[in-house]
Amino acid sequence: MARRRPGWTLSELADRLGATLEGPDGPAARPSAAGDDDPEGVTFAQDERYLTKALEGRFAAILLPPGLECDQTVLRHPRPRQAFMALLTLADRPMPLAEGIHPTAVVDPLASVAPTAKVGPYAVIEAGAVVRDRARVYAFAYVGEDCVVGEGSMLFPHAVLVRDVTLEAGVTIHSGAVIGADGFGYSWNGTRHIKIPQVGGVRIGPASEVGANATIDRATAGATTLGEDVKVDNLVQIAHNCRLEDHVILASQVGLAGSVTVETGAVLGGQVGTGDHVTIGAGARVGGQGGVVGDLAPGKTYWGTPARPKGETMRTLARTGRLAETEARLKELERRLAELEKKL
Template sequence: MTLAEVAILVGGELNGPAELEISEPVSPEVKELGGIAFAESESYLEIAEQGGAVALLLPRSLRGKKPFIHVDNPRAAFFALLQRAEQPLSLNPGVHATAIVDPTATVDPSAQVGPYAVIERGARIGAGCRVYPFAYIGENCDLGAGCAIFPHAVLYTRVRLGERVIVHAGAVLGADGFGYVWDGSKRLKVPQVGAVVIESDCEIGALTAIDRATVGETRVGPGTKIDNLVQIAHNVEIGSHCAIASQVGIAGSTKVGDRVMAGGQSGSADHMVIGNDVVLTARAAVLQSIESPGEYMGFPARPSFEAKKVLLLTLKLPELFARLKKLEKRANDR
């Protein structure tokens, strides 16, 4: 694109050569020449002036030495450029000759199915779905319109996806929940006959596991985003618009509310209830149910302001022991 074309795309005011070629959106720190960055403040502008970007997106309150475009909201303008630069993983139209689709499965004519995908009995692939190479779509799975199943993702039987669900490479939905009973000498497997339901507009990260329910459903609510390497155990229910960061583990039957944010490596014991708008900081461990919205941290997870206070005092333990010793000495000397 030329700088003039960018200005039109973002609805901004051009300050520089219209014909300047712009390669891609870049960060202000980048060294390679050719891209366009954004800056919202003087300090970021300084960084961007020294970086490799050949043009900048700026608020009307700033002016650059490099060519720039004045916009109302530089971040939103940059976001628009990112969306334009995004290219989905390549996939040809139609069903590839090497894909194995069971005759009883239904694939919408507008769906794309890549090489070596396997779609089992009774599965349904909705309009505009993209099923990438090596994806395994098990018996009676149901994919709503516009889903993307990346290479090597595995859906066991009866996994139901809403619309526009993204499942990244290597994710496994619907494996057996971890349930056994001890019979006195060994563990008997409790059959896991339930389903997995992922509602519309969810994104499931690479190598994340979401187990099927023992009976009933493991469920992830609409708009919830889950990062890589996350474990969602059997019969867990997660609300809408949550953000679950990488390596989080949620144990069996726990119920998570709406708009919950879980930091990296945090976790929850089984059968907990975590209310709406709870924020778990990284590594927090929910060992008792949490009702009230707010930020929680630590092991066990407690309100952050309390947890931080205790953490700080823990660091002062050497001082505490010294002060105690001194008091004891004074008492003994008396």
């Protein structure tokens, strides 16, 4: 049977969101982006710029703050962005997963699966693994030897926990992510690269989330660790023995080399890359495509390669943009100097 999509009347939404309906009641089927044209959608605008964008289309209603007016139906709310987030929560639909263990799943007799956990079709749970209460292991996910899937954690289809990976409570691992593969370590013996065994593990703290096709390598020894509420975007690489403290955010295609420390609340933009053994200070921010080759101080914003304080990088970029002009002026000065020397 098809699962029913959410839908409301505007008056119901007003009650649920703590908003005031200004205009006729009617159906609302879903949240919509401001640039859409969706007569059954609800969008938001927090200022004139966003409202101009929203008015390019038609909507069932627009969430607006006091003082912002338009000729469409309005859901008035003092904080329209937060109200829209609440609407997204109402519209969210968890992926379906049947109770218990699907008959096609492969669960080793030495594994432990809590009675309230759910295990989907063709999932594999190896010996010594533990799947705790209310955890969800979706179709084709793999839970390797001695891994722990914490209470209420989720492994989406084709997520892989290779071995010795611990997910604490409420962790989400998205499709295609590989947690606990070998770290990248080799030693040159004079004739060839000898692989260094990687015998550590990975520990991911509560309420953390790892995006699709991200990779987090097992430690050479000890553990690669992510703290509480760490958010890792799609296609991120975290190498062996890295340590990410609480509330860190890594945007897509960030690459951390081995033994990097990212302190509490730091944010790395898309495609930031680091050298090994560097420390990024608490609350630091690194702009997209930044290259971190040394330690970064806490609380500052960095741009560029090598990553430097934002103001310094901006001044350097401004000077770089004037290089052609500067070169022309220098050549003119050289020409004049040569003419003066001829007259001496």
